Amino acid sequence: MREDLKTKATAYLRHLENREWAEARAMCSDTATVWHNDGKGDSTIQENIAGMAAQVDPIESMRYDITRQMSQPDEVLQQHVVNVVMKDGGRFRVDAAVYFRFDDGLITRIEEYAGQPSTDAS
Numbered sequence: 001m002r003e004d005l006k007t008k009a010t011a012y013l014r015h016l017e018n019r020e021w022a023e024a025r026a027m028c029s030d031t032a033t034v035w036h037n038d039g040k041g042d043s044t045i046q047e048n049i050a051g052m053a054a055q056v057d058p059i060e061s062m063r064y065d066i067t068r069q070m071s072q073p074d075e076v077l078q079q080h081v082v083n084v085v086m087k088d089g090g091r092f093r094v095d096a097a098v099y100f101r102f103d104d105g106l107i108t109r110i111e112e113y114a115g116q117p118s119t120d121a122s
Contacts, residue, residue: 006069009100016052029103029108032110061084062082063083067080074101075100081094082096084117094114094117094118097112
């Protein structure tokens, strides 16, 4: 079951990369909440996905590269780097740690601790 949850957490991120908003949303419970370390508090999964969808127009591509992933029953904790390429050629990366909580195989809570974007030298 733990591997299954790790796979589900990864699949959720792949849907976001591919702008598959409905597919990402379908992996979450109706009452799922999201928290970021931006001081704004919790948001609903609908608000979070709508916010991402509204911000992607200038982005050429986005890739979540998972560096570490751990799980225990109903939870996945991972570190990843979000590598972003902008349509104007700019590149940056964001280091993050994300906690996923699951209930009956659906994501019920996401907590993301993200650092400041840094320029990607590659």
